[in-house]
Amino acid sequence: MISFIICLAVLIGGYFVYGRVIEKLYGPDDRQTPAVRINDGVDFVVMPKWKLFLIQLLNIAGLGPIYGALAGAQWGTSVFLWITLGTILAGGVHDFSVGFMSMRHDGASVSELTGLYLGNVMKTVMRIFSVVLLVMVGTVFAVGPAGLISLLIGNQGGTGLLTNTYFWLAIILIYYFIATFIPIDKIIGKFYPVFGICLIVMAFGVAIGIFTHGYTIPEIQLANLHPDNTPIWPMMFVSVACGAISGFHATQSPLMARCCSSEKESHMVFYGAMVSEGIIALIWAAAGSAIYATTGGLTTGLTAMLANGQATCVYDICTKTMGGFGIVLAMLGVIACPITSGDTAFRSARLVIADWFKIDQKPYLSRLYICVPLLAAGALISQLNYGVIWRYFSWSNQTLAMIALWTASMYLYKNAKNYWFTAVPATFMSAVSVTYFFCAPECLHLSTKIAYPIGIIAAAVFLGLFIRATLKEHDTVSHFKMMHHV
Incomplete structure (x- = not known):
């Protein structure tokens, strides 16, 4: 119990202390933002900070912070540390960095930012990578709720079209x-704050x-x-993505x-939202650890419940902790929350393609x-095995985080800022992603005796390449200044 309270306090304190450090590092000012300067009434629209x-x-x-945290709790309460430290030192920094850089570059998507700071090859890779990832996310968050809705209606005695998963999948798409x-x-700005509040209340x-x-x-x-x-490394660090870094x-x-x-x-919207997500993940990890018994020092109870489906586990926890009110929140959560993430995934994919072309x-x-075409691709992918799609999403998700952090590191270097605030978590996530692969x-499913050293070496190589790039650019700039002076 004490560990949970300490981690919760550290998360809250991290927002006010480390979050301000990151804000000071990037140095937001009073220049006009893309929302004010461009304001096209479609994607560039000024909205209140709280919203x-x-x-x-x-x-x-x-x-994400519910399913991922419950999956991570299978390794035990060590997951508390990853959620807490990952959120403050990596996830919050990652989200703030991308949001701030996007504002500095006319609302550019992450693939365009990558191209600006890591080169055209990486930009092309990220364009393809992010669109594929986003379509997978949108599809996963359509298939799950569609199946659950049809199941619930069937359990209540419903028949016919309303119990058909494909019918609800079509409605969601x-x-x-x-x-x-x-x-x-029009929709996201008006209704999604309400669902955000429900997620917090839940x-x-x-x-x-x-x-x-x-x-x-x-x-x-x-x-x-x-x-x-x-093994905890790197499996837990990939399973708990949205609750630590994603x-x-x-x-x-x-x-x-x-x-x-x-x-x-930026501090409240990007770093603050990530810390809030970390708090949500910490609570659900604690619930999974507290409610389900361990046998022989192993989390057999939680693993057995998760085997019945993640939605079933969420429903069970809400019922045991909140009773009838919890059932309503659980149904709202496992149906509405993934749908509201799925549609913004497709919206982001549209913007990536729009920036691209x-x-x-x-x-x-x-x-x-x-x-x-995007929704048609989602409809096709929805016919694939749900579990396979989710597993590949997990790895590609953390790989994208790794690339985004390296992009932020180069941004900070080029702006004469302390890039170690992003380079250290970038190196860590490089080790996670490569080892997991x-x-x-x-x-590849190789032995950890092979995967562990490869992951560590790869992370060191990535860090070395980054430092080499900064030194090379420094020499180029110094040479230019010398010639200009002459």
Whole structure:
């Protein structure tokens, strides 16, 4: 219990202390933002800071900090440390960096930012990588709710078309098309703050229920408690993505960067939303650790419940901690939250493609040309195995975070700022991503004796290449200044 309270306090303190350090590092000022300067009434629309915070939270979170935290809790309470430190030192920095850089570059998507600071090759890689990732995310967040809605109606005695998963999948994809196509302030700006509040209420309801129903949150243990003996490194660091650091956030932050009226809103909107997500993840990890019994020092109870489906586990926890009210929140959460993240995933994909091919998004037809193929691709991908899509999303998600952090590092270097605030987490995430690729079952599935040293060496190589690039550019600039002086 004490460990949980300390981690919660550190997260809150991290927002006020380390978040301000990062804000001072980037130095927001009073220049006009893209929302004010461009203001096209579609994607560049000024909205209040409180609303931007709630929309950003919902966009980056959805069910990520719930499902990911529960999956991470299978390794034991060591997950508390990753959620806490990952959020403050990596996730918050990552989200702030991309959001701020986007504002400095006319609301540019993460792929365009990567091209500006890491070169055209990486820009092309990120364009393809981010679009594929976003379509996968949008598809995953359509298939899950569609299946759950049809199941719930069937359990209530419903029959016919209303119990058909494909019917609900079609409905969700049609909604995605509408939300992706119309101006951001019409649906997303009006209704998503409400769902953001529901996500927060749901988490705090669970937290209060843990205490009032007599559950005890165990203290942090660094031992591996996973029943299958799955290694903590790097598996837990990939499973708990949205609750610590997630590359998907790099695709979402530019959405709100196009709606901020001041750069000084970055601390609350980007870093603040990430810390809030970390708090939500910490609460759900604590719930998974407290409610389900361990057997022989292993988290067998939680793993068994998750085997019945993540939505089932969420429903069970809400019921045990909040009763009937919890059931309503659980249903709202596992259905509405993924849908609201899925549509912004497709919207982000539209913007990446628009930036890529320099397509003005103010005309209706221009948006149609992009939206229709994107949703068609999502419909095709939805026919693939859900589990396979999710596993590949997990790895590509953390790889995108790694690239975004290296991009931020180069931005800071070129602006004569202390780039170690981003270079250190970038190096860490490089080790996570490469190690996972070599040892994960859905990837190369090599022994950890091989994957671990490869991951460490790869991270060191990436850091070395970055330092070499900064030295090379420094020499070029020095030579130019000398010649100019002469």
